[in-house]
Amino acid sequence: MTDRAIIDWPAWTDSPPGRYVLEWEQTQLDRVVSDVFGYHALQLGLPQLDALRENRMPCRGLVLDAASGASAPYAFPRGGAGHAGGNGTRSGLNNGAAQGGLAGLPAPAGRSAVWCDLLDLPFEAQSVDLIVMPHTLEFTSDPHRLLREAERVLMPEGQLIILGFNSLSLWGARQSVGKMTGRPFVPAAVDLIAFTRLKDWIKLLGFDLERGRFGCYRPPLGSEQWLSRYGFMEAAGDRWWPIFGATYMIKAIKRVRGMRLVGPLKVKKPVLAAGLAPAATPNTRNHTQ
Template sequence: MSDRPIIDWPAWTDSPPGRYVLEWEQAQLDRVVFNVFGYHALQLGLPRLDALRENRMPCRGLVLDSASGASAPYTYPPARSPHVAGPELPGSAPLPGAPNSSPVPSDRHAPDGRTTVWCDLLDLPFEAQSVDLIVMPHTLEFTRDPHRLLREAERVLMPEGQLIILGFNSLSLWGARQSVGKMTGRPFVPAAHDLIAFTRIKDWIKLLGFELERGRFGCYRPPLDGETWLSRFAFMEQAGDRWWPIFGAVYMVTAVKRVRGMRLIGPVKVKKPVLATGLTPAATHKTHNPSI
């Protein structure tokens, strides 16, 4: 059972269902990251999805781990227009060749004008509170310790920084087929481990101090392999978004790192009211009750 087959990303993203999912995810990311501002932005894994192409931060980086299936090889085509490389990422270790870095394959790199950092995703070589945006496209499904990876993301994010997570929805037809495929040795989607439920992701990020900003599901067509059959079920996109939104094949979660302000604990001193000049109290020591 430990040697269950895993579909690699390059093969899957070239298939009809892979292109279908990546097109939806790319459209959602382009819309969301466009309005996220700051200085440093990171994409963790999955170089076949250009999660930061519409983001306008001056320093955008792609973080890859040679031991992770989410860092599947991909060579980007030349850019249509020249890009100016941004400044160095904050506090990054010297790569490659650093003692803790992995060998860098020649066919894996970020788009033009981006910085590529090779490291262990569970030990990010960045300073605490130094990154404004982190995008994790299916990264949690390939790491051996997803909760630790979320803690690393929380550590390097600045207060009010944003975290975007994309993953396959286990509560969907795609998730059901994946579960059956794992048992029969024919998985449908690329994931090194079992799919993580959307509700569990929400609980994890809340425990780490994140505030869920928005969540969205997509890709409501059945888990079919052929382009023709997927096209025939295109009508399910609008129907699913309206009638069964939580059963989409994939989800996107956007969360904001909140840092609560400090509160002083102790007795509250109540000041006595000060009378205005020229006014006398309603009752003084000279006031008497005529009935006594």
């Protein structure tokens, strides 16, 4: 593979290791998003992966950033009309998609394409039920700020799904060596984020980790033939060294502390301890003058 095929998402996803990773991630997402319900769902970046195809929410959006390499091969529309929320106001998902106004831009069926700055999402606070971030943190210049934006727009009990390359794996080791030699193996604008570090970040933002899964245990090889030869490592890795998979998926739920759902207020009568009786009410006949 050439340097461009390694560091550029569209070309890399057409390579044998790219197809291998996307196939695993697509399978995991199809299982997870199918039972997430609500009204609004967003996928941030990486249009090569249809993260929401098995989700049944009525409003599903693909959010792309012109400054992110993960938004290619979509062409950023000229003239400013393609910037969702460009007037500086916050909008709901429907308004944001309308402001995106990307008529003619190819997008998955049933999806709206929205162009904006991922670090300043043009959606109202607590307006989205599900956000999927496939490798998005690895392309943004400020992963912490992107996570804060996701937390802001998610509703209480909303769900966040993050996919990324695992730095604590053979792929992560090859990526570290490749960046030093100028030939990175996987596309990423920033250093790979360790699974343990990401868990700490989302917990600080008030998320509860519901599910975490690793995958892609074959060595970081560039040919289809050699990847096929190591197919036996999938089952072995799941059983013996799960935390060393090349990729991971995290599913977290936004918790709002101090909130709880309550029903109609019911007044309960006080219950007396066993063996106790209420004090007798004095009457006028027992009173002395």
